[in-house]
Amino acid sequence: MEFLGKKRKGADILPTCQKSPKPITWSHLSFEGYSRQKKKCKEEVIAETVGSCKGVVVNGVVTAPPCGCLCSDPPTRGLKRKIGCIDAATRLGRKKKIEQEYCLGAKIGQGKFGSVVLCRSKTTGVEFACKILRKGEEIVHREVEIMQHLSGHIGVVTLKSVYEDAECFHLVMELCSGGRLLDQMAREGRYSEQRAAKLLKELMLVIKYCHDMGVVHRDIKPENILLTASGHMKLADFGLAVRISNGQSLTGVVGSPAYVAPEVLAGNYSEKVDIWGAGVLLHALLVGELPFQGDSLEAVFEAVKKVNLDFGTGVWESVSQPAQNLISHMLTRDVSER
Numbered sequence: 001m002e003f004l005g006k007k008r009k010g011a012d013i014l015p016t017c018q019k020s021p022k023p024i025t026w027s028h029l030s031f032e033g034y035s036r037q038k039k040k041c042k043e044e045v046i047a048e049t050v051g052s053c054k055g056v057v058v059n060g061v062v063t064a065p066p067c068g069c070l071c072s073d074p075p076t077r078g079l080k081r082k083i084g085c086i087d088a089a090t091r092l093g094r095k096k097k098i099e100q101e102y103c104l105g106a107k108i109g110q111g112k113f114g115s116v117v118l119c120r121s122k123t124t125g126v127e128f129a130c131k132i133l134r135k136g137e138e139i140v141h142r143e144v145e146i147m148q149h150l151s152g153h154i155g156v157v158t159l160k161s162v163y164e165d166a167e168c169f170h171l172v173m174e175l176c177s178g179g180r181l182l183d184q185m186a187r188e189g190r191y192s193e194q195r196a197a198k199l200l201k202e203l204m205l206v207i208k209y210c211h212d213m214g215v216v217h218r219d220i221k222p223e224n225i226l227l228t229a230s231g232h233m234k235l236a237d238f239g240l241a242v243r244i245s246n247g248q249s250l251t252g253v254v255g256s257p258a259y260v261a262p263e264v265l266a267g268n269y270s271e272k273v274d275i276w277g278a279g280v281l282l283h284a285l286l287v288g289e290l291p292f293q294g295d296s297l298e299a300v301f302e303a304v305k306k307v308n309l310d311f312g313t314g315v316w317e318s319v320s321q322p323a324q325n326l327i328s329h330m331l332t333r334d335v336s337e338r
Contacts, residue, residue, distance in 0.1 A: 098163035098170040104130060113140060113239065119172060128160060131171040139239050140169055146215055146238045147171075155206035157226060157236040176234050178227025185222055191285040193323050199233055200282055206235045207278060211271045216250065217241050220277030221259045222284070244271055257297055258290045262305045262333050272335050279330025286323060287315050291331065305333075 098104070102119040109116035114133040120126070133140045147159040163170040178184070181199075185191075191199070203225065210217055217224075217238065224237040240254045249268050253260075261276035263269040283291045292303040309331065311324050332338050 096163060097165065098130070098172070101161075102128070102130065102172065111237070111239075114168070118175070127175050129173050129175045131173060133169045133171065135164070135167055135169065143239045143241070144169065144171065146241045146243070149243075150210060150213055150215060150238070153206065153209050155202055155209065155233065155235055157234045173236075174234075176226035176236075177229045178231060180223060181225040181227060181233065182222035184227060185285070190288045193286065193320060196282060196285040196323075199285070200278065202233045203235070203278055203281075206233075207274045210235075210241075211274070214243050214245060215241055216244050216271045217274050217277075219255050219259070220274050220281060221256050222281060225281075257300045258292055258304075260301075260304060263335060265301055265305060270335065272338050275330055275338050279327055282330065283309075283327055286319050286327075289315075 098119070101122055103122060105118035105120065107115050107117050108129065111131075114131060116129055116131050119128050119130040121128070133143075144159070144162060147156075150156045151159055157176065158174040160172040160174065162172070203220075207217070207220070215238075217235065217240070219237065219240045220235075224235065226234045226236050228234065242250065244250060249270060251267050251269075253264055253267070255261075255264060255273070255277070259277045259280045261269060261273040264273055280291060283289075291309055292300060292307060294300040294303050309328065311328075316324060330338065
């Protein structure tokens with residue numbers, strides 16, 4: 001647990017912008033965000049990756065930045081809900097403005113395409129989270145559609161209503177007062193097997209539901225798992241999720257470098273990439289560090305493709321053989337065995 005609180009080498013810092021006195025850690029930026037930041041700082045945008053993914057630590061816990069989509073996704077297909085099953089309040093194009101029904105409060109999060117603020121219903125006084133997304137991004141429409149499609153499962157963050165104005169969409173969602181799993185990992189360190197098993201069981205049930213509904217999340221990581229007040233998990237952030245039908249292959253390098261499955265890098269993959277991401281998460285929960293690391297993005301990708309887990313090292317002494325076997329099966333490069 002001690003090593004979770006230590007800063008590891010490799011969290012490179014971008015040059016400070018004149019308008020912002022704080023340096024920006026590369027580990028928080030997507031590929032697109034990195035380019036925008038370099039341009040904003042009047043730096044030359046280059047194709048080669050700058051920075052390191054080795055042991056990136058945020059608030060004392062290892063994490064990794066999300067990759068941007070490097071090529072187009074195939075047409076999204078999958079199971080469809082009947083339009084009558086979609087709550088009218090979550091449909092796009094409604095005339096109501098969010099200010100008519102909610103009071104917007106303090107910012108509680110920031111993402112690639114917008115921010116998250118607290119909001120309170122003017123009618124009931126109940127607090128929610130409001131995700132504010134800029135218009136003009138295809139990913140925004142897809143996220144709303146997929147959240148509508150998956151609504152109703154206890155393990156998926158509930159979309160309450162959708163509003164829009166000239167510049168933004170406002171997605172009102174349930175507020176998970178337990179915060180992000182990432183932050184809990186930072187505070188409390190390595191999980192016991194019993195505790196990790198409880199969380200993994202809930203996560204795998206949600207992943208199975210998504211797959212049964214024809215949806216692949218493609219970005220399973222602790223930043224995208226929220227916790228309720230009672231400690232149950234909710235899967236969030238479907239910005240990189242995509243529809244899939246039986247037997248369909250996906251393309252497009254998306255996800256987070258340290259959590260991305262090797263077949264994603266090869267450019268041909270299925271819903272099994274979510275199992276790989278969950279396996280990386282389980283490794284981080286039980287061991288306290290990511291299984292695949294390197295001094296550059298390319299090195300991390302090479303590790304993902306080639307490095308084999310070494311269960312003979314000291315960090316595994318406190319992890320049971322069944323838990324080791326489970327991680328080994330979840331992180332096998334043979335997709336048919338995963």
